[in-house]
Amino acid sequence: MHDTEQQPYDRSRSGTVLRWRPGEQREWAARAGAAVRYPGDTDWAAEAPSRLAQDPAVACEFLLARPVSVLAPFLAHWRPEPTRIDGDALRAVLAAHGTAAVPAVLHAAEHRPAAFAALLLPVLDVRAARLLTPGLLGVKSLQEPARSWFVRHGTAGALCLLPDALGARGPVQAAAEQALRRAVAEQGRAALRAAAADQYGADMASALDRLLPAERAVPGTVDGADLALPSWLRVAELPPPVLLSGAVLPAAEVRRLLALLRPGCSGSAEAVAGCRPEALAEFGWALFEQWRSAGEPVEDGGVFAALGAFGDDGTARRLGALLRERAGRDGDRWVGQVLDVLVALGTDTALRQLHALAAHLPAGAVESRLAEVADGLGLTSDQLADRLAPDGTTVFDYGARAFTVGFDEHLRPYVVDDADGRREELPPPGPQDDPAAAATAQQRFAALVWDVRALADEQGRRLEAAMVAERVWGADEFRELLGYPLLGRLARRLVWIIDHTAFRIRPDGTVTSAYGSNYPLPEGSPAKLAHPLHLGPDLAAWSELFADAGLVQPFRQLARPVKALTREEAAGHRLPRFEGAVVPADRLLARHANGWRQVGGTDLYRQLPDGSRLVLTFAPDAPTPRPGRTLRSVQLTSGPDRLRPGPRRLASLEPVAASEVLLELEELTSPEA
Known part of the structure; x- marks a missing residue:
C-alpha cells in the first residue's frame, strides 16, 4: 500500500504530527486489502474531484490506488460522510496519505466520536486532543481511546491543551486541566514545566504553576481531626x-x-x-x-x-x-x-x-x-x-533452610535441597525453621505452581493461534524463544518447520526428523509451527514418534482434524452447510473472547490472516429448540468489510486458513454439548 513506510514520528507543515508504533502504519494500511488497479495513464489530478465526490467507498479505493503527492491537495478538502464510510477504510487512507488525511479523520471523529475516536491514536494535534478529552471526564465511549492517546503522546499531548486549561471555566477547561494533572502524575512536574516553557515561553510555564500548585493541600490537620474522607470509608x-x-x-x-x-x-x-x-x-x-x-x-x-x-x-x-x-x-x-x-x-x-x-x-x-x-x-x-514466561528456578527460604524449585519437561514442579535431594513439594517446616518465613514460602510456592499452570495454558493458546495464523519467528527470535524456560519446554513438544523441513527440538538443543535422524538446529532461517497440512505423508510418522516418546502436546497439533472445502463451496463465498444451525449462547459468549468481534449489533466476524473476514449473520431472536441463536448466513468478505463490502471466493483462502475456518464452524455448530 505504501511507496515507503513513513517514519514513526511524522510532522506536517501544519504542525500536526503522526506518531506510529513499530509496524502499526503498515498494519493499518493492510486493513484495506489489495488496492484496486487503475490504468497506467490515469490522470490522477483530473480524476480526483469527481472520484472524491462519490460514495466514500469509491473515494477510498481511488485514494489507495494513488500517487500520494498528487492527491494530497485534494485530500485537504475531502470530508467523507461519516455514516457511510468504513473505519478500516479510513485507517488505510490515513496510513497511506499521512498528515494530509488528518482533516478527513478529524471530521469523521467529530461527527461520530464513538466510531472513529480510535483512528486518532497516532494523531498528535490539538483538535484530536480536544475531541478525546471528554473520555478523561467519564464519557464511556471515549475512555479507552482517550487513555491510550494520552499515554502515547505524554507531555506533548497534554501541552496541546495548556491554552484551553488556562481559559474560561467550563467543560473544555475542566477536561484540559484534567489532562494536565494526569501528565504531572505520569511524566513529572519538572518535565511538563520545561516542555511548556520550551513550547510556549516562560510566562505560560508560570501560568501552569499557578494552575497546578506543587502540592495540593490536604484538607484538615495532621492529627486527622478534620480530614474529609468518603462517607463509606471505615x-x-x-x-x-x-x-x-x-x-x-x-x-x-x-x-x-x-x-x-x-x-x-x-x-x-x-x-x-x-x-x-x-x-x-x-x-x-x-x-x-x-x-x-x-x-x-x-x-x-x-x-x-x-x-x-x-x-x-x-x-x-x-x-x-x-x-x-x-x-x-x-x-x-x-x-x-x-x-x-x-x-x-x-x-x-x-x-x-x-x-x-x-x-x-x-x-x-x-x-x-x-x-x-x-x-x-x-x-x-x-x-x-x-518474555513473560517465568525464569527456570526459584529459591524459597525457610530461614534455616532454603529450597530450589524448578519445573521438568512436563512442567511438573520439583524441589531440591542439599539434605533430601529431589522431591515434588516443599516439605513441612521443622523446629529449626522460621515459622513466618516458612509460611510465606509455602504460599509463594502454591502461587508459583498455579501461575505456571495457568501460563502454560495461556501460552499454549498463543502458540496454537500462531500456528493457525502461520506466524513466522525470525532466526534470532526463534533461538531466543527456545531459551525461555517455560516456552522452551512447550516448544520442544511441538513440530516446527525451517526451510520446508519439519523437525522436533530435543532437550540438548539438537533437532530430529520424523524418522529419528539427529542434526544441529538450522542457522539463519525463520521458523514457524507446522500445521498437519504442512506435514503431508509424514504426519503418521510424527504422531508415532511423539506417542513413543510420551510427549503430550500443549495444544492439538498433530491430532488436529484437517478439513477441506468442497468444489462447490470453493467456487462461492458462502458456506450453506452451517446455515440454519442453532448456536448455543455459551459458545457465542466464548467466541467474543476468542478473536471474534461483534458487528451490526449481534453478528460476529473474524479477521483471517490474509485480511479477509469471515462474517456470521444471525436471524432475529426467535424461539429455538435450545437456548441460542440461529445462524442465517456464513460468508467470506473481501478485506475487513473492506472499502466497498463485497463477497470473496472461498477458493482464495490458503489451505490452512480454509481448514481452520471449517474446523471452528463445525465446533461452533455441533449439536453435541
Whole structure:
C-alpha cells in the first residue's frame, strides 16, 4: 500500500504530527486489502474531484490506488460522510496519505466520536486532543481511546491543551486541566514545566504553576481531626500499615495517608516510606474490598491509587482472578482502572495477569495496554508475551533452610535441597525453621505452581493461534524463544518447520526428523509451527514418534482434524452447510473472547490472516429448540468489510486458513454439548 513506510514520528507543515508504533502504519494500511488497479495513464489530478465526490467507498479505493503527492491537495478538502464510510477504510487512507488525511479523520471523529475516536491514536494535534478529552471526564465511549492517546503522546499531548486549561471555566477547561494533572502524575512536574516553557515561553510555564500548585493541600490537620474522607470509608476497620520496627502506623497518619491518595494530592509514597511492603499490600486490598462492599461508589477515595502504589504480586493475582470471575457481568465501570493498576505494578506477574485477561475481556482494552507496555520496552506485543514466561528456578527460604524449585519437561514442579535431594513439594517446616518465613514460602510456592499452570495454558493458546495464523519467528527470535524456560519446554513438544523441513527440538538443543535422524538446529532461517497440512505423508510418522516418546502436546497439533472445502463451496463465498444451525449462547459468549468481534449489533466476524473476514449473520431472536441463536448466513468478505463490502471466493483462502475456518464452524455448530 505504501511507496515507503513513513517514519514513526511524522510532522506536517501544519504542525500536526503522526506518531506510529513499530509496524502499526503498515498494519493499518493492510486493513484495506489489495488496492484496486487503475490504468497506467490515469490522470490522477483530473480524476480526483469527481472520484472524491462519490460514495466514500469509491473515494477510498481511488485514494489507495494513488500517487500520494498528487492527491494530497485534494485530500485537504475531502470530508467523507461519516455514516457511510468504513473505519478500516479510513485507517488505510490515513496510513497511506499521512498528515494530509488528518482533516478527513478529524471530521469523521467529530461527527461520530464513538466510531472513529480510535483512528486518532497516532494523531498528535490539538483538535484530536480536544475531541478525546471528554473520555478523561467519564464519557464511556471515549475512555479507552482517550487513555491510550494520552499515554502515547505524554507531555506533548497534554501541552496541546495548556491554552484551553488556562481559559474560561467550563467543560473544555475542566477536561484540559484534567489532562494536565494526569501528565504531572505520569511524566513529572519538572518535565511538563520545561516542555511548556520550551513550547510556549516562560510566562505560560508560570501560568501552569499557578494552575497546578506543587502540592495540593490536604484538607484538615495532621492529627486527622478534620480530614474529609468518603462517607463509606471505615478507617478503624482497615488493617493499619506496619512499620519496619513492628509498630503500626498511628491512626492519625493512616487518615492522612488516605487523604493523600486522592486525585491531585501527592506525598503518599513519603508517608509510607518506613512501612513493610506486605502490610501495605494488605492495607490497599482491604481498602478496595471495603469500597466494593459499600456498593462501589463513584467517589472511590483513592482505592485504585492505593492498589497501584502499594500492591504486590499477590495483589496482581487477586485482581486477575476477580476480573476473570466477573467477565461478562455488569460492573465494567472500573475494569479499565484495574487494568491500569496491573500496568502500574509492572512486575512480570502483573503483566502475565494482564496478558491472560485478553481471553476473558472485550477486545481492545487489554491489547492496547499491552501494546503500550511493549512499546515502552521496544518490543512487539508477541515478543512481550514470549518474555513473560517465568525464569527456570526459584529459591524459597525457610530461614534455616532454603529450597530450589524448578519445573521438568512436563512442567511438573520439583524441589531440591542439599539434605533430601529431589522431591515434588516443599516439605513441612521443622523446629529449626522460621515459622513466618516458612509460611510465606509455602504460599509463594502454591502461587508459583498455579501461575505456571495457568501460563502454560495461556501460552499454549498463543502458540496454537500462531500456528493457525502461520506466524513466522525470525532466526534470532526463534533461538531466543527456545531459551525461555517455560516456552522452551512447550516448544520442544511441538513440530516446527525451517526451510520446508519439519523437525522436533530435543532437550540438548539438537533437532530430529520424523524418522529419528539427529542434526544441529538450522542457522539463519525463520521458523514457524507446522500445521498437519504442512506435514503431508509424514504426519503418521510424527504422531508415532511423539506417542513413543510420551510427549503430550500443549495444544492439538498433530491430532488436529484437517478439513477441506468442497468444489462447490470453493467456487462461492458462502458456506450453506452451517446455515440454519442453532448456536448455543455459551459458545457465542466464548467466541467474543476468542478473536471474534461483534458487528451490526449481534453478528460476529473474524479477521483471517490474509485480511479477509469471515462474517456470521444471525436471524432475529426467535424461539429455538435450545437456548441460542440461529445462524442465517456464513460468508467470506473481501478485506475487513473492506472499502466497498463485497463477497470473496472461498477458493482464495490458503489451505490452512480454509481448514481452520471449517474446523471452528463445525465446533461452533455441533449439536453435541
